Amino acid sequence: MSDEARSPRRRGGDSYDNIEPLFADLAALDPGDPRRHEVREELIRRCLPLAEHIARKFTGRGENFEDLLQIARVGMVAAVDRFDPAHGATFLSFAIPTIMGEVRRHFRDHAWAVRVPRRLKEIQQLIGPAVEELSQRLGRMPKASEIAGELGADLVEVTQALIARNAYQTSPLDATTDGDDDGGPLTPLDTLGADDPEYAHVEDYLAVRPLIAALPERERRVLILRFFESKTQTEIAEQLGVSQMQVSRILSKTLSTLREQALRD
Structure with missing residues (x-):
């Protein structure tokens, strides 16, 4: 709750x-x-x-x-x-x-x-x-x-x-609020931080997430193991019972497909 x-x-x-x-x-x-x-x-x-x-x-x-x-x-x-x-x-x-x-x-x-x-x-x-x-x-x-x-x-x-x-009424950015430790008044603008570079990664992830969900089971599993569980291609090959070369080809093809779909969408 x-x-x-x-x-x-x-x-x-x-x-x-x-x-x-x-x-x-x-x-x-x-x-x-x-x-x-x-x-x-x-x-x-x-x-x-x-x-x-x-x-x-x-x-x-x-x-x-x-x-x-x-x-x-x-x-x-x-x-x-x-x-x-x-x-x-x-x-x-x-x-x-x-x-x-x-x-x-x-x-x-x-x-x-x-x-x-x-x-x-x-x-x-x-x-x-x-x-x-x-x-x-x-x-x-x-x-x-x-x-x-x-x-x-x-x-x-x-x-x-x-x-x-x-999305209700907003307050002006120059409206003062409680003071800081020095006793001076603060505005919402004063409290805003710098842009976080990680936001771009979040946006990229949100954009590609539905595309990953739509992948065939094997391709999706390879991506998860490689990029979310940080497995090497050799470890993935052993887990799936295929060769390391096959894993490499699956990754290359899948990433290329995702990139094309994301740019198109």
Whole structure:
């Protein structure tokens, strides 16, 4: 579970670890029972710090904290009203993605900082309810592949939509933040490092990875042994039961094919 989904605890009060019995009490009451209102209000009261905890996760993205807090509270109330203890999941595993989804919908609808394709925005609208349903069913935050399966959507599009959640309002690079050790104010521009030359290798790897996955088993195995496990051609030949010359030819041909496909794509 991510840092965002770790169970926050109320300062000086009870944790959220044992809140499920209260939901069971609520579910056992008839709709017209006046005690339902009392139990629901108690649940909301106990969960108010949770909404504040999550709202603070989204500060620094160009939105006023009080506005974020109100939106988070709307999501928290929705989580209280929708949670079903009969599913067996914990309330936090359901409430956290529900509240975060409400806050993210606000950013999605009102605070996009860069252009995001319509298709990704459409998937964004579906991700929140899917995460909510899966979280209650699984008792944890779902993986991207599980979200894609739930939506019947392409995993790549779902992943891109999840990444696009960061495309919210940006802060100016010359906006000052907390000072450094010398007490002077810093801007985001001051904190940026130099270009890492290894980024180029990462880009190359990401570009060729699907091409490697599409190779025949033997060619893919030779590449893995040579470049990922650092085996010599002789060691590879012994492992595969072929000659060193055959390994050399396989490597040469495979690398040439990958290079042509990568440049073409």
